Amino acid sequence: MNLLQRPPIHARRDDVLPQAEHAALIDWALANETALSDSRVGKGQVSDDRRRARSFYGSADWKRTSVAHIDALLPGILADLGMAHFRRDGFEIEMVVYGDGGHIRPHHDTATGLSRHPHDRVVTIVYHFHREPQGYSGGTLRLLAKMPGADGKRACVDLEPRQNGLIAFPSLAIHEVLPVSVPSGRFEDSRFGINFWAQRHYRAAAGADAVAADPIRAGGEQDQ
Ligand SMILES: O=C(O)CCC(=O)C(=O)O
Numbered sequence: 001m002n003l004l005q006r007p008p009i010h011a012r013r014d015d016v017l018p019q020a021e022h023a024a025l026i027d028w029a030l031a032n033e034t035a036l037s038d039s040r041v042g043k044g045q046v047s048d049d050r051r052r053a054r055s056f057y058g059s060a061d062w063k064r065t066s067v068a069h070i071d072a073l074l075p076g077i078l079a080d081l082g083m084a085h086f087r088r089d090g091f092e093i094e095m096v097v098y099g100d101g102g103h104i105r106p107h108h109d110t111a112t113g114l115s116r117h118p119h120d121r122v123v124t125i126v127y128h129f130h131r132e133p134q135g136y137s138g139g140t141l142r143l144l145a146k147m148p149g150a151d152g153k154r155a156c157v158d159l160e161p162r163q164n165g166l167i168a169f170p171s172l173a174i175h176e177v178l179p180v181s182v183p184s185g186r187f188e189d190s191r192f193g194i195n196f197w198a199q200r201h202y203r204a205a206a207g208a209d210a211v212a213a214d215p216i217r218a219g220g221e222q223d224q
């Protein structure tokens with residue numbers, strides 16, 4: 001079995017945000033349904049089949065407070081992933097909410113080859129949260145091997161979202177979110193997550209220090 005036939009490497013952390021910040025985040029999310037819009041894919045289009053979810057693309061205070069905790073965990077996460085330390089040029093941050101039937105089909109989060117972007121995502125860190133008691137089931141995050149094995153199937157690893165926990169993996173890794181079931185149909189019972197993408201600005205040599213000072217950067221188009 002070669003490397004591309006194995007499921008991608010991942011890292012997990014629990015108790016990611018201090019209790020008060022975690023609670024405030026749930027309150028904010030439950031009060032801001034109208035700030036969500038249909039999640040986008042590729043160059044910004046909406047595809048209900050590829051990605052059925054709603055995202056928050058605006059600015060909010062929780063982005064600055066939460067990213068500080070994620071940033072502090074980044075060196076250890078890179079070590080766990082066996083990735084060389086790199087100087088992150090910023091994070092792209094998106095809250096994503098999956099209601100009943102929500103899912104994302106297999107994809108990777110960063111551009112490859114000729115479509116390489118000036119600010120590629122290098123590491124994907126997904127933080128999960130929900131209201132208690134948990135009102136959804138499903139929504140497993142599945143990481144898939146790039147190539148099928150001898151049996152013709154792609155090896156995979158299934159990771160259940162954990163309250164106030166994160167899952168990190170290289171942004172090039174293929175992954176999907178399996179369908180979410182929300183029996184009540186209520187927004188409060190959705191599967192909530194925040195994607196933090198650590199970025200590297202390959203063409204940002206000039207003025208790179210100024211860029212690095214601000215952990216939050218707007219993202220570009222990506223394959224997902
Ligand atoms: O919510 C998750 O567990 C993963 C989300 C994801 O893959 C994405 O939004 O690109």
Ligand SMILES: [Fe+2]
Pocket residue numbers: 107108109124175224
């Ligand atoms: Fe993704």
